[in-house]
Amino acid sequence: xxxxxxxxxxxxDGMVQLSFTLPVTVSERAREAAMSIARQMGLERPQVVxxxxxxxxxxxxxxxxxxxxxxxxxxLEVEERPFPLLSYQEVNRAIRETLxxxxxxxGACTGTDAHTVGLDAILSMKGFAGDKGLEFYSEMKIVNxxxxxxxxxxxxxVEREGGDAVLISQVVTxxxxxxxxxxxxxxxxxxxxxxxxxxxxxxxPRFSAHQAxxxxxxxxxxxxxxxxxxxxxxxxxxxxxxxxxPHPTTHRGR
Amino acid sequence: xAVKPAFQRPIGRLPIDHEVxxxxxxxxxxxxxxxxxxxxxxxxxxxxxxxxxxxxxxGVVEGTEGAEAFPIPNAVVDAIRDSVGLExxxxxxxxDAVETGCGDIQTTAGxxxxxxxxxxxxxxxxxxxxxxxxxxxxxxxxxxxxxxAELRAERIASVGDAEKPWFYLIVATGNIHEDxxxxxxxxxxxxxxxxxxxxxxxxxxxxxxxxATGDGFAGTFATQENFRLMRAALDEVGEELGRYVRLTNYxxxxxxxxxxxxxxxxxxxxxxxxxxxxxxxxxxxxxxTFTDQRFSRMVHALAxxxxxxxxxxxxxxxxxxxxxxxxLASQFLNERLALAAGxxxxxxxxxxxxxxxxxxxxxxxxxxAHAQLIRECFPNAPLKYMPPTKHxxxxxxxxxxxxxxxxxxxxxxxxxxxxxxxxxxGVHTPFLSDRDLALENARYVFxxxxxxxxxxxxxxxxxxxxxxxQVLEExxxxxxxxxxxxxxxxxxxxxxADTVRxxxxxxxLDGVVVRGDGYVNPVETxxxxxxxxxx
Numbered sequence: 195x196x197x198x199x200x201x202x203x204x205x206x207d208g209m210v211q212l213s214f215t216l217p218v219t220v221s222e223r224a225r226e227a228a229m230s231i232a233r234q235m236g237l238e239r240p241q242v243v244x245x246x247x248x249x250x251x252x253x254x255x256x257x258x259x260x261x262x263x264x265x266x267x268x269x270l271e272v273e274e275r276p277f278p279l280l281s282y283q284e285v286n287r288a289i290r291e292t293l294x295x296x297x298x299x300x301g302a303c304t305g306t307d308a309h310t311v312g313l314d315a316i317l318s319m320k321g322f323a324g325d326k327g328l329e330f331y332s333e334m335k336i337v338n339x340x341x342x343x344x345x346x347x348x349x350x351x352v353e354r355e356g357g358d359a360v361l362i363s364q365v366v367t368x369x370x371x372x373x374x375x376x377x378x379x380x381x382x383x384x385x386x387x388x389x390x391x392x393x394x395x396x397x398x399p400r401f402s403a404h405q406a407x408x409x410x411x412x413x414x415x416x417x418x419x420x421x422x423x424x425x426x427x428x429x430x431x432x433x434x435x436x437x438x439x440p441h442p443t444t445h446r447g448r
Numbered sequence: 449x450a451v452k453p454a455f456q457r458p459i460g461r462l463p464i465d466h467e468v469x470x471x472x473x474x475x476x477x478x479x480x481x482x483x484x485x486x487x488x489x490x491x492x493x494x495x496x497x498x499x500x501x502x503x504x505x506x507g508v509v510e511g512t513e514g515a516e517a518f519p520i521p522n523a524v525v526d527a528i529r530d531s532v533g534l535e536x537x538x539x540x541x542x543x544d545a546v547e548t549g550c551g552d553i554q555t556t557a558g559x560x561x562x563x564x565x566x567x568x569x570x571x572x573x574x575x576x577x578x579x580x581x582x583x584x585x586x587x588x589x590x591x592x593x594x595x596x597a598e599l600r601a602e603r604i605a606s607v608g609d610a611e612k613p614w615f616y617l618i619v620a621t622g623n624i625h626e627d628x629x630x631x632x633x634x635x636x637x638x639x640x641x642x643x644x645x646x647x648x649x650x651x652x653x654x655x656x657x658x659x660a661t662g663d664g665f666a667g668t669f670a671t672q673e674n675f676r677l678m679r680a681a682l683d684e685v686g687e688e689l690g691r692y693v694r695l696t697n698y699x700x701x702x703x704x705x706x707x708x709x710x711x712x713x714x715x716x717x718x719x720x721x722x723x724x725x726x727x728x729x730x731x732x733x734x735x736x737t738f739t740d741q742r743f744s745r746m747v748h749a750l751a752x753x754x755x756x757x758x759x760x761x762x763x764x765x766x767x768x769x770x771x772x773x774x775x776l777a778s779q780f781l782n783e784r785l786a787l788a789a790g791x792x793x794x795x796x797x798x799x800x801x802x803x804x805x806x807x808x809x810x811x812x813x814x815x816x817a818h819a820q821l822i823r824e825c826f827p828n829a830p831l832k833y834m835p836p837t838k839h840x841x842x843x844x845x846x847x848x849x850x851x852x853x854x855x856x857x858x859x860x861x862x863x864x865x866x867x868x869x870x871x872x873x874g875v876h877t878p879f880l881s882d883r884d885l886a887l888e889n890a891r892y893v894f895x896x897x898x899x900x901x902x903x904x905x906x907x908x909x910x911x912x913x914x915x916x917x918q919v920l921e922e923x924x925x926x927x928x929x930x931x932x933x934x935x936x937x938x939x940x941x942x943x944x945a946d947t948v949r950x951x952x953x954x955x956x957l958d959g960v961v962v963r964g965d966g967y968v969n970p971v972e973t974x975x976x977x978x979x980x981x982x983x
Contacts, residue, residue: 215881248884249636251629311648311665318731319765319947326765329947338731340955341652365649365665 220247305375502589535964597752651701745789790979835869
């Protein structure tokens, strides 16, 4: 495999387009400033094809130029999503056929965080950016506990409702509070003997997927995760839930 | 900048059955009756706090600020709730404390907040004294709301008004001091309305943050100080441009009445204010929302604020073709409840949106049918048209064209308030340049197609007319069903956006209080009187 470059209209021409704004009054000096930015970004032969003042203090540019950098795609390490992305129908079908009962999802924001936006984006009907929330999935039963829920309340709810999946969200955090709060829920589930029986999922804009192991979670969803990704992930864990059978302490069913 | 061609509202272009429209209005009135009655039989913590704010209670408990504020109005209402209860309202116990104390409103509020005074329910002459002071202060507060309308009219007369359609742009940096230069830049490029999006999750806070804030998340906290700063900045740029620039915020969530009061005091011009949005999309208790919406709308009515309703949300959750009639049904309900709270037709920025899947056949014809139908049903309302969001992808080039088609339909159907679409919708909060490009797009389309709106007629047997009639009929059927079982029951049955909400479920029920026999709130009474509705 050989290295490749951006393709404008000829192999290896390296042509890219970009647009940006500089906080400067529109002028020939502004144009030169944009060219200089482009050159410093590594673009050769930059051209400012469009320059427009936006008010007195800003100028917008459209710039073309050639980059000399290249990449060998085969040599890259890429983390593929370890579960397939399923449609709404496929998720419902998987639950029906594998679990043979509704999947019970318990969601909460724990700790001091009063922001349920992330949790609501995943759980509530409205969903996120047109991607419908888990409430919309006919084979799921959603228990949305809202904000500032204690680990003990989460454990109680999982026991009472027969929770299969536990979703913990943290949006606003000071220092590393979001990590502490997630661990507290994990520990409470371990203490109650429930950890192995549930799929434990954390989420929020400050997290990244590779933090799952250190936090003791099955999966962590970071910024921009969608309800259908979460639904697909839960569907990929159904075999595990079947293996454990029903909660000993609860009577399930709708 | 090109001058906008003369705005017109094309009416009578689409052959629709006006008897069906009349029946929809009648049904909406039937449905809204019990909702309005419920609202008049209750008060809420936020209504009492708003009333206190309007008589001059402000500030926060010492050592709290910004998003972590504990406002004194909250502390006072909590203290009254804990001592004498809120069934008879907060103003009498509060003004009793003022009159039996130092006489100063803010000092007394601080004393109550610090627990140095315990409010009581006064009797006999003490009651009369408290009532007299409360009534006088309420009159000043209500006058202050009315003054907002007068001040706005004066400023518009002096600097000049914006021509319609009004281009509505959003800023959302999280920091009011960043928002201001962005809003001023947008105004200079042609924005007529600036909306400052609120920090994520503010609608679920049961208090209003305080002061100038810089730590909002995906939006800037709505605070009275932030309102004041932005209003002043837009007045400044308005004078420079010779065009009054309107300011918008959000009276929704758990603090609708208070935010409305602050908006009035700081002369905001438009407010997002829906009768049902909080219930359906934020899971706020329905009694809370219905009670709060009424008070907040009376404030808006007197302040001359144009409300914007949130019907676009129905289309971001459901399919825009299948659910088109739910938008219209909600508009009839929003209209009815707004009129019941004293708003005038010219203040009803009923919302709808351009959200049909761009892959659907004839989508532009269908969008035209929906937009023109709404124009025909509400000829005197300044309609607010929302751009595509649901089907916007990271393909900013396609997105830019998609927004252009939205502008075209908006121009051809005479929509008054155009929320400009961002090509980076769903990617990140808009860049300064995104807003500028959006204005360029809108100026191009509205400059080129507005006069065309006056020439368009829709064929009585054509697809557009047929589609409009179908949506209107589906709306009638839906309203009939809701009228049959009642509004509360309809929400409990999941008839709106397929979302089930119960009468006693959701957030904020603990702040709802059934008014007792001796309920007194001179702010509410005077407001109702001034806007001409029953208190």
